[in-house]
Amino acid sequence: MNMILRIVGYIVLAPIIGGLLEGIDRKISAKMQRRVGPPILQPFYDVKKLFNKQVILVSRSQTFALISYLALMILTGAMFYAGMDILMCFFVMSTAATALYFAAMVTSSPYATMGANRELIQMMAYEPAVLLSCVGFYLAEGTFNVNEIAGSGKLDIIFLPGFFVAFVFILTIKMRKSPFDIATSHHMHQELVKGLTTEMGARNLAIFQVTEWYENVFLMGVVGLFFINGSYISVIYAIVAILLVYFLEILIDNTSARMKWENMLKITWIVTLFTAGVNLLVLMLVRVA
Amino acid sequence: MAKLKKSPWLLHYDGSSCNGCDIEVLAALTPVYDAERFGVMNTGDPLQADIFLITGGINTQNKDVVKQLYDQMPRPKVVVAVGVCACTGGVFKDCYNILGGADSVIPVDIYVPGCAARPQAIIDGVVQAVELLEKRSEEHKAMKKNKKKGA
Numbered sequence: 001m002n003m004i005l006r007i008v009g010y011i012v013l014a015p016i017i018g019g020l021l022e023g024i025d026r027k028i029s030a031k032m033q034r035r036v037g038p039p040i041l042q043p044f045y046d047v048k049k050l051f052n053k054q055v056i057l058v059s060r061s062q063t064f065a066l067i068s069y070l071a072l073m074i075l076t077g078a079m080f081y082a083g084m085d086i087l088m089c090f091f092v093m094s095t096a097a098t099a100l101y102f103a104a105m106v107t108s109s110p111y112a113t114m115g116a117n118r119e120l121i122q123m124m125a126y127e128p129a130v131l132l133s134c135v136g137f138y139l140a141e142g143t144f145n146v147n148e149i150a151g152s153g154k155l156d157i158i159f160l161p162g163f164f165v166a167f168v169f170i171l172t173i174k175m176r177k178s179p180f181d182i183a184t185s186h187h188m189h190q191e192l193v194k195g196l197t198t199e200m201g202a203r204n205l206a207i208f209q210v211t212e213w214y215e216n217v218f219l220m221g222v223v224g225l226f227f228i229n230g231s232y233i234s235v236i237y238a239i240v241a242i243l244l245v246y247f248l249e250i251l252i253d254n255t256s257a258r259m260k261w262e263n264m265l266k267i268t269w270i271v272t273l274f275t276a277g278v279n280l281l282v283l284m285l286v287r288v289a
Numbered sequence: 290m291a292k293l294k295k296s297p298w299l300l301h302y303d304g305s306s307c308n309g310c311d312i313e314v315l316a317a318l319t320p321v322y323d324a325e326r327f328g329v330m331n332t333g334d335p336l337q338a339d340i341f342l343i344t345g346g347i348n349t350q351n352k353d354v355v356k357q358l359y360d361q362m363p364r365p366k367v368v369v370a371v372g373v374c375a376c377t378g379g380v381f382k383d384c385y386n387i388l389g390g391a392d393s394v395i396p397v398d399i400y401v402p403g404c405a406a407r408p409q410a411i412i413d414g415v416v417q418a419v420e421l422l423e424k425r426s427e428e429h430k431a432m433k434k435n436k437k438k439g440a
Binding site for chain 2: 026034045048049193197198200205
C-alpha cells in the first residue's frame with residue numbers, strides 16, 4: 001500500500017516539482033545576469049501553450065518514440081521511489097535515453113541527427129559514473145535495493161564522497177546544462193539550432209519538457225539517497241543537499257561556455273576515474289581489512 | 290487561454306537587411322530590456338515559434354526561404370515586419386533583385402517602422418503581436434472544435 005502511494009505520489013508530484021525547480025532555475029539564472037527574469041510558473045505556461053498549438057509532424061513515429069521516452073522515464077522514477085533495485089532504475093533510464101535518440105533520428109533532419117549522435121556520446125560519458133555509483137552503494141550497504149539503502153542507518157555520503165562528486169559532475173550532462181549541453185541547447189542560435197529537439201514542435205516538445213521534469217526529480221532523488229539513512233533529520237540533510245546541488249548546477253550553467261564533445265568525454269572520464277575510482281579502491285581495501 | 294499570451298516565442302529572420310534592425314532586435318532581447326520577463330524567448334526553430342520577426346526586404350533568393358519558414362510555423366502565429374525595409378522594401382525598393390516588403394510573399398500582421406527600428410518600437414510591436422496571437426489562438430481553438438464536429 002505504502003509502495004503504491006509512493007508511486008502515485010511520484011507520478012503526480014514529479015512534474016509539479018520539476019516544473020517549479022525549472023522556474024526557480026530560470027529566475028535565479030536571470031538574477032545572475034542582472035535581469036528580472038520570467039515568473040516562476042513560466043515553464044507551466046510554456047507547456048500549456050505547446051499543448052494548444054497546431055501539431056505539425058515531420059514523422060509520425062516521433063510521437064511514439066517520445067511517448068516511450070516519457071513512459072520509461074516515469075517507470076524509472078516510480079521504481080526508484082517505490083524502493084526497488086537502483087541498478088535496474090539506471091538501466092531503464094538508459095533505455096529511455098535510447099527512445100529519445102530514436103525520436104530525434106526518425107526525422108532525418110541534419111540538426112536533430114547530429115544532436116541525437118551527441119546524445120549517444122553523452123550517454124557514453126555519464127554511464128561509467130552512474131554505474132560506479134551503484135557499485136558504490138552496493139559496497140557501502142551490501143545491497144542494490146533502494147529501500148534498504150535508504151533505511152540502513154548508515155550515512156552513505158561518509159563512505160561515498162568520491163562517488164558523490166562523480167555523480168554531481170555528470171548531473172551537468174543529464175540536466176543539459178552548459179558546459180555539457182552539447183546535444184541540445186536552451187539558448188538561441190547555437191550551431192545545432194535546438195539539437196535533439198529541433199524537429200519537435202507543439203505537443204511533442206511539451207512531452208519532452210515534461211519528461212525532463214520527471215528525470216530531474218528522479219536524479220535529485222538519487223542525490224538525496226546519498227544522505228538519507230532512515231532518520232527524519234537525514235531527510236532534511238537530503239533536501240538541503242539537493243537544493244545546494246541544484247544551485248551549483250545553475251551556477252556552473254551561467255559561468256561556463258559549452259565544450260566540444262571530445263573534451264567533455266575526456267574530462268568526465270578523468271573525473272569519474274579519479275573520484276569514484278579512488279573511492280572504490282579505498283572501499284575495497286576497507287572491506288578486505 | 291491566457292497561457293499563449295504568457296509565452297510568446299520568437300523566430301527572427303534576417304532578409305536582405307543591412308543588419309541595423311537585427312542589432313536592434315537583439316538589443317531588445319538583452320538584459321537591459323529583458324524580454325524574458327514576459328516569457329518571450331528567441332528560438333532559432335520555426336517549429337517552436339509563435340511570432341515571426343522579419344527584418345529587411347524580400348529578394349529573389351530569400352523569398353522561398355521566408356515562405357518555407359512561415360509554413361513550418363504551427364498555428365496560431367503572427368508575423369511582425371521590423372524596419373522600413375521589411376515593411377515596404379525601404380531604400381532598396383527599386384533594386385533589381387528586391388521584390389518589396391515581407392508582405393510580398395507572406396501575410397504580415399504588424400508593421401514596425403523605423404530605420405533602424407528602435408528597441409522600444411520593436412517591443413511595442415511584439416506586445417501588439419502577442420495580443421493578436423491571443424485572438425488567433427481562440428480562432429484556432431474554434432476551428433479545431435469544428436473539425437472534430439465534422440469528423
